[in-house]
Amino acid sequence: MTSQKPIFEAARHAARNLALRSDEQISSLLRHVADAVDRNAAEILEANSRDLSRMAEDNPMRDRLQLTPERISDITSDMRSVASLPSPLGRVLSSTVRPNGMKIDKVSVPFGVIGVVYEARPNVTLDIFSLCLKAGSACLLKGGSEAYNTNECIVTLLRDTLIQQGWDEATVTLMPVSHEATTEMLNAVGYVDLVIPRGSKKLIEYVRDTARVPVIETGAGVCHTYFHESGDIKKGRDIVFNAKTRRVSVCNALDTLVIDRSRLDALVEICSQLATKNVTIYADDEAYAVLYGKYPHLCHATESDFGREWLDYKMSIA
Incomplete structure (x- = not known):
């Protein structure tokens, strides 16, 4: 099995560079990405059609997998909305003064590198990127194999836009589809600061039980x-x-x-x-x-x- 360590090292380096960016720069990049997604919607839909062709017509999961021009428009609208939000970084959450006069502030900072494991929902790829970027963190994406062509197309577009705008392309990385790559990410102590599973109860339990890095456990959606x-x-x-x-x-x-x-x-x-x-x-x-x-x-x-x-x-x- 090929080690994913170079991917983790690149993401860590990108996270350090991202921490030096201003909120204005982050918001501007998000708007550039939204514009790029709109311009390349046809290419994304073509990749999505290849994924859909491998799924049975009567599979109810097709609706999760399928993108449409309207859905892409909604996604880019959401990205622009995230860009307009106030920055969550650098906020003083609390402040105390110790008896010896020392002032202690609790200030919000980026996690660093966030890994997200999710299933066949390619819209989530752009959601995760937008939210992680706005929060000052690089992201490692482990989407479902059913959506691999769509996710690969989207992440390639994201990385091309990052390069064009003078950013580190490793700010976002699509992990290999293998189960081994997922396990390695869940155990990447010192490289991955947080993992978030987004999907079924089975997926959430696997991540929670396997990970050696911190995990935010979401609800199972019942x-x-x-x-x-x-x-x-x-x-x-x-x-x-x-x-x-x-x-x-x-x-x-x-x-x-x-x-x-x-x-x-x-x-x-x-x-x-x-x-x-x-x-x-x-x-x-x-x-x-x-x-x-x-x-x-x-x-x-x-x-x-x-x-x-x-x-x-x-x-x-x-």
């Missing part, structure tokens, strides 16, 4: 809606339908509906619109008894059907 005993049936129906079906592949899509036992009589109406999208419902015994014969895509829930992220036209009810 989303619940609770229908209260005083809930309005029409509002409940519309909220559940929107939360489940608007985009099933996103981490804030509905996974489990919890309904107050006293309102089980409303369950058929609350679930009625879900049938138009062929949503499969995994219901516990009480909910199943109410929905049986009145909802077409119904299954008995097992214990494993709760506390899970579906990322599909499926949900559980308790």
Whole structure:
């Protein structure tokens, strides 16, 4: 296996150079990058189409993977918004004076090098770069193999823009797709200051259990809606339908509906619109008894059907 140490050393060097940049320079670079992404949208979409061609048409993860002209426009708009934010660096967070007269300030500083492990969402590549740059840190990106062509195209564009603007291209680096490269990054003590896993529960647990560098553990994305005993049936129906079906592949899509036992009589109406999208419902015994014969895509829930992220036209009810 080829060692990734040269990549880590280059990122560390870039982080030191980045620490010398002003907020004006950082914001200006972000705007240049956003312009470059807009100009090269067709090239990014072509790379994205190659990734999409390797994924089944009926795979709900396609929506996460797919970029469109509208989505790219939204991404670059977000980048410009990040550029306009006040700098998080150099802020005095607290100040105290010790009995001997020594003044101690707590001041926000960059982490240095941030590694981010994520799945098949190429929009995240630009999100991470924007946020890390604004916070004064270089980034190592480990995206999912399903999006490799898209990520490679985007990161090549980022590095070309960095060079054109007189920056160190190692400010952003796309890691190799291999599992070994990920493990090496998670153990790069002295080079990587922080790792953030962004994705499934399985991914987060792997990073947390493997890493020897500090980790910020994010949530696993299991989303619940609770229908209260005083809930309005029409509002409940519309909220559940929107939360489940608007985009099933996103981490804030509905996974489990919890309904107050006293309102089980409303369950058929609350679930009625879900049938138009062929949503499969995994219901516990009480909910199943109410929905049986009145909802077409119904299954008995097992214990494993709760506390899970579906990322599909499926949900559980308790």
